[in-house]
Amino acid sequence: MADERTTLPTVPQSRGLSPRRTPLSVVWIIPIVAAALGVWVAVTRILSEGPEIIITFASAEGLEAGKTKINYKGVDVGTITKIRLSEDHMRVIANAQMAPKTEDFLTDDTQFWVVRPRISGATISGLSTLISGSYIGMEIGKSKTSKREFIALETPPVVSEGVPGRFFVLQTSNLGSLDIGTPLFFRHLQVGQIASYRLDKSGRNFTMRVFVKAPYDQYVNPNTRFWQASGIDVQLSASGLSVRTESLLSILIGGVAFETPTDTTEVLSPADAEAVFTLYSSRAEAYEPPPKHPQTYQVIFKESVRGLLPGAPVELRGIKIGQVTDIRAQIDFKTAQFSVPVTIELDPQRLGVEVFGQPSPAELEAARRRVIDSLVAHGVRGQLRTGNLLTGAALVAFDFFPGAKPVSVDWSQKPVQLPTIPGDLQVTERKVEDIVDKIDQMPFTAIGDELKNALGQLNLTLASARGTFNTADSMISPDSPQAQELSSTLMEISRMARSLRVLADYLEQHPEALIRGKPGEPK
Amino acid sequence: MGVTPATAMQYGLQNCGSCGLLSWPVPGLAEGHCPRCAEPVAFRKRDSIQRTWAFVIAAAVCYIPANLLPVLTTTTATGTDSDTILQGVILLWSPTGWPLSLIVLIASIIIPSAKIAVLVYLLITVQRGSVRINEQRIRLFRMVEIIGRWSMVDVFVDTFTAALVQLQPLMSVEPGPGLFFFAMVVVLTMLAVESFDRRLIWDAASEQGVQYG
Numbered sequence: 083m084a085d086e087r088t089t090l091p092t093v094p095q096s097r098g099l100s101p102r103r104t105p106l107s108v109v110w111i112i113p114i115v116a117a118a119l120g121v122w123v124a125v126t127r128i129l130s131e132g133p134e135i136i137i138t139f140a141s142a143e144g145l146e147a148g149k150t151k152i153n154y155k156g157v158d159v160g161t162i163t164k165i166r167l168s169e170d171h172m173r174v175i176a177n178a179q180m181a182p183k184t185e186d187f188l189t190d191d192t193q194f195w196v197v198r199p200r201i202s203g204a205t206i207s208g209l210s211t212l213i214s215g216s217y218i219g220m221e222i223g224k225s226k227t228s229k230r231e232f233i234a235l236e237t238p239p240v241v242s243e244g245v246p247g248r249f250f251v252l253q254t255s256n257l258g259s260l261d262i263g264t265p266l267f268f269r270h271l272q273v274g275q276i277a278s279y280r281l282d283k284s285g286r287n288f289t290m291r292v293f294v295k296a297p298y299d300q301y302v303n304p305n306t307r308f309w310q311a312s313g314i315d316v317q318l319s320a321s322g323l324s325v326r327t328e329s330l331l332s333i334l335i336g337g338v339a340f341e342t343p344t345d346t347t348e349v350l351s352p353a354d355a356e357a358v359f360t361l362y363s364s365r366a367e368a369y370e371p372p373p374k375h376p377q378t379y380q381v382i383f384k385e386s387v388r389g390l391l392p393g394a395p396v397e398l399r400g401i402k403i404g405q406v407t408d409i410r411a412q413i414d415f416k417t418a419q420f421s422v423p424v425t426i427e428l429d430p431q432r433l434g435v436e437v438f439g440q441p442s443p444a445e446l447e448a449a450r451r452r453v454i455d456s457l458v459a460h461g462v463r464g465q466l467r468t469g470n471l472l473t474g475a476a477l478v479a480f481d482f483f484p485g486a487k488p489v490s491v492d493w494s495q496k497p498v499q500l501p502t503i504p505g506d507l508q509v510t511e512r513k514v515e516d517i518v519d520k521i522d523q524m525p526f527t528a529i530g531d532e533l534k535n536a537l538g539q540l541n542l543t544l545a546s547a548r549g550t551f552n553t554a555d556s557m558i559s560p561d562s563p564q565a566q567e568l569s570s571t572l573m574e575i576s577r578m579a580r581s582l583r584v585l586a587d588y589l590e591q592h593p594e595a596l597i598r599g600k601p602g603e604p605k
Numbered sequence: 606m607g608v609t610p611a612t613a614m615q616y617g618l619q620n621c622g623s624c625g626l627l628s629w630p631v632p633g634l635a636e637g638h639c640p641r642c643a644e645p646v647a648f649r650k651r652d653s654i655q656r657t658w659a660f661v662i663a664a665a666v667c668y669i670p671a672n673l674l675p676v677l678t679t680t681t682a683t684g685t686d687s688d689t690i691l692q693g694v695i696l697l698w699s700p701t702g703w704p705l706s707l708i709v710l711i712a713s714i715i716i717p718s719a720k721i722a723v724l725v726y727l728l729i730t731v732q733r734g735s736v737r738i739n740e741q742r743i744r745l746f747r748m749v750e751i752i753g754r755w756s757m758v759d760v761f762v763d764t765f766t767a768a769l770v771q772l773q774p775l776m777s778v779e780p781g782p783g784l785f786f787f788a789m790v791v792v793l794t795m796l797a798v799e800s801f802d803r804r805l806i807w808d809a810a811s812e813q814g815v816q817y818g
Binding site: 093094095096097098106107109110112113115116117119120123124127149 | 618619626627628629630631634636637638639640641643646651652655656659660662663664666667669670674686782786789793796800
């Protein structure tokens with residue numbers, strides 16, 4: 083090459099450069115860095131992925147693979163990645179990629195459900211999903227057993243875990259308008275909800291779980307009464323019309339109210355969680371104290387017991403002391419006597435008979451006999467009375483009849499028979515009948531005819547009176563001839579009076595004129 | 606009547622890539638600085654094959670996360686969506702919007718991968734001393750050189766969108782990690798093109814006495 087170099091003298095020589103030390107170019111750092119970056123990103127992506135779970139839904143409505151989020155308390159904890167049908171095409175199986183560190187959320191009793199706009203009686207929920215689309219709600223379970231496959235709930239759970247409060251169990255035979263989510267009221271304050279209910283195997287009773295939020299759960303004690311506060315309770319009593327309702331909401335959708343009767347002096351500790359209560363159908367029923375020591379007696383009536391039904395009250399001077407449990411009929415063929423033995427159940431505690439100490443049953447029995455014997459001796463008798471004039475419902479009333487025939491109670495009978503006297507219903511009926519008869523016997527037709535005649539006479543009299551009045555009227559009217567004559571006569575009289583006055587004046591001045599006559603006048 | 610053209614290298618001359626001046630290297634050395642403009646001069650670009658390989662491999666590595674990671678995260682009232690390039694293409698694909706979808710598909714997926722493929726092809730043929738279809742190869746190279754920079758448009762569009770669409774809380778757009786890798790692919794392929802010495806394409810032809818004209 084040197085010779086060629088000399089043949090091209092105009093070409094300059096470049097400045098020297100120190101020879102390279104390494105045969106490998108520094109530029110290889112770039113792919114290494116790129117690879118490292120890629121690996122780092124990949125690793126962080128893999129590390130940031132949580133567990134994958136499978137949720138089975140009844141329907142994939144509103145769900146979208148890659149878009150639908152799993153949301154726990156407003157935090158995205160996962161995304162639905164795949165939706166497919168189950169083998170039998172009955173359900174929808176969705177795979178979900180959970181966020182990292184959610185492993186401990188996914189336990190045996192973790193629950194999932196689809197949050198959609200939902201309007202049920204008590205609540206409107208999930209309105210935000212109208213814009214954002216459905217998402218999957220989640221409730222973290224308390225179990226420690228890990229789980230990866232879940233079956234979604236059809237409806238979101240009413241009570242969120244972690245809300246302080248307690249569950250109680252209510253038993254009722256009639257569900258009424260109650261439903262999951264129906265509010266629970268305590269002194270008109272909404273303090274909880276019905277969480278679930280199920281029908282017993284017998285198909286007769288409902289067992290429902292209700293949730294009472296803290297701090298109101300402390301007001302539930304073993305003596306608390308629960309009742310259905312559905313709708314309006316209207317009562318017409320001597321004190322007027324009283325309307326009771328828990329709230330407008332409960333009128334619309336029903337509700338359950340609870341209260342603890344305040345008459346108990348003892349302070350009860352709050353009831354345990356899951357304690358069982360009876361759900362009464364009304365407040366009145368809830369407040370009716372349950373019989374404590376009911377005793378069965380029998381009263382025999384010889385009259386008609388029409389209107390008396392099992393459950394009818396038994397009253398002593400208007401105070402309810404028990405109820406009718408059974409009504410039967412019996413005929414004594416020897417005497418052809420028909421009578422109705424009515425079985426009644428009396429609760430002496432309703433009379434305010436408080437038992438002190440711990441008496442033995444025999445002592446109690448003796449005391450009871452003494453009381454009843456003394457009452458009967460003072461003339462207490464059972465009687466059938468009408469309780470309601472409109473419906474004709476009857477009741478058994480005990481009252482004092484000092485004039486009653488003295489009887490004694492036969493304690494050997496079973497059940498013990500209490501003395502009765504004929505009800506004043508019959509007596510009243512007879513009296514009313516008498517009155518009606520008397521009214522019936524009155525000669526209403528004759529009276530009517532007489533009255534008609536008298537009225538005709540009166541009419542005639544009135545006509546003649548009118549004629550008289552008319553005549554009188556024409557006589558005193560100003561343009562009648564009588565009036566005119568009267569006025570002209572009066573005028574004549576006044577003229578005469580004037581000339582008399584002139585004559586009198588003249589005679590006063592000239593008394594002689596009486597004798598001589600007027601002067602200047604020719605005699 | 607063709608001739609085999611002589612190259613400057615055959616005469617021991619170096620051509621300055623910056624000002625075009627021919628110069629002799631210092632005896633015993635292969636490289637130097639241009640006596641006129643002080644740019645480094647060599648017979649062929651220094652480590653051209655090696656450097657191009659390095660950039661192409663780096664670009665290929667970056668191409669994977671660029672397509673797997675989301676390039677754009679859109680937060681609207683209805684939720685947050687992260688879309689990769691391919692998801693964007695699918696999203697845009699509709700009976701009326703398909704041309705736009707096609708543009709994104711060509712500009713963001715086909716062109717970067719084609720660039721990498723072309724560079725790899727050129728490198729392999731050069732290393733194997735291939736003399737075939739030189740003209741097509743140099744044409745391919747020129748195309749890659751020209752198109753290369755336009756792939757940055759994607760990156761610009763994304764960053765502009767992210768900067769402009771910040772209607773908190775209604776809507777906001779944020780660039781995803783994929784965008785960074787996509788930009789890396791574009792830059793690295795441009796650097797690879799830059800470091801590739803096109804004269805290598807026909808060096809083998811000169812050595813083997815291929816005639817032109």
